[in-house]
Amino acid sequence: MHDLETRELRYFVAVAEELHFGRAADRLGIAQPPLSRAIRRLEQRLGVRLFDRNRRGAALTDAGEVLLREARAVLDAVGAAARRTRRAADPSRPLVLATKAGASHALLQRLLDAVAADPGAAPVEVLLCEVGEQAGLLRDGRADAALMHRPYDDLAGFDTEDLCVEGQVAILPAAHPLAARERLALADVQNVPGLPIARWPRLDGTYPDGPGPEVRTQSQLAQLVALGRTLLVIPASSRAWQWPEHVAVPVVDAPRVTTVIAWPPSSRSRAVASLVRSAAGLRGEP
Template identity: 45%
Template sequence: MGDLEVRQLRYFVAVAEELHFGRAAARLDMAQPPLSRAIRALERQLDTTLFERTTRQVALTPAGEVLLRDARTALEAVTAAAHRAHQAGRTAPRLRIALKADLDGGLLPRILDAYAAEAAALPPELVLGGYGEQPQALRDGRADVALLQLPCDDRGLDSEPLLTETTLVALAATDPLAARTALHPDDLSGRELPDGAPADGLRPARPSSLRPTAARRASNLSEILSLVETGSIVFFAPASLARRHPRPGIAYRPVHGLPDSTLAVAWPQDARSPAVAAFVRAACTTAAATPAPAHRTAPHRPAAS
């Protein structure tokens, strides 16, 4: 059985995600016939049926499900090799730190100070990304280390928790629910979350009627908070964020039974760089040295109203 090629995996993943040869071909910027042929060739090569296709429907077989999972991680590993080699070849290497802006619990400046004092420190470079993109940034080599929320998809990663805070929900101050001091998850039924919100992390406590798709796309925190102020969406945030972004038009309220939000430092499992080790050390000591009460805001005292 000859070796697979990256192109074949990309094609397969596109079709498996779209479940439609035409759309997948468009996404790959190619015509549909060569794509169909390539998938057929792949199936012959693996001696396996990957798709159950009729002229009206395309579905993954069990073998296809397996390949989808493994193909994604293989593609991540390949692009990681490219990114890391490119990075290692730069004349001035840097430590690329992935994080979601405003979700660092206010620790970032102190962590960076402690990190800068380490002997093995390289100049830091922030890699900003949306909700839940940090793990993938580590896996595909765009970043060397990350600050992220647990739990997350940690395949191939190691992590160390830094601090745990209460998760609050941000509501418009005019919202009827803002009059109450604490909420139940069911109270939020039917509300909308910002686009790309962490549906995964909150799934256990989130009623299914809470949709993670907002009418309008909001990429940064101010846009999201503006949408909250107008009552278009609600938004889950760790207590530290609530404390650092008080707004008159927004009320932060605890939700009964909502899982805590844990900030962690994470890195690729096979990382060997001393700069990564230095950053992890800096992050852990900074978190340990930070007075816990200031960060574990008690749920009965919402930060703004």
């Protein structure tokens, strides 16, 4: 069997995501007949059926589901290779460090100060993102390293260095009775009448079941808490973004959270290695 080509993988992913050959063709900017022929050739070469076709469109087979996961990873790797190659040609470029907006703020500031004090270190550009986005930024080459949190973030396939371990706090509306408590347990915050825990998307983009609002951004969450519509439990150092209408109360039995610096295992960058050493020098400070 011949090696798969990135072009046909792009065609396949478009159809798999649209589940409709016409919409996929429009997205790709090609006519539908050559797209359909390309997918049939791909199926013939692999010896499997990737789609069940019907009048309304198409549905992925089990084999198609597997190829979709693999194809996305391959296309991400190809894009990352191109971005890293272009950036490597510019020795003056800054390193890109991805981190969740509002998370590990004090640690991030100390890291930037340490880099600024090292005359041999590459400058660092901070790329602020939303919850769960760091892994994608690392995999597609838009970031060189990232501050992430175990057990919540997707660390699969990355090299990591543990930096600090900390407890968690509940972020509550200041007017709520629980906000007057000195400490809380998880049982205190899991079934609060009229104040459900906010729901973040899982790593696959789906939301867990529950009565709390579905949120994607810190700004959504901050306002919903201020309005008395939800609460959340987060690492203690991530409360830097809390509003005056919020109160943070320690949750004594919440799982401990480890902040790590992560980077692609294929990296041979001396600048990345230097950044990791600077971060490791701050170990233990949340």
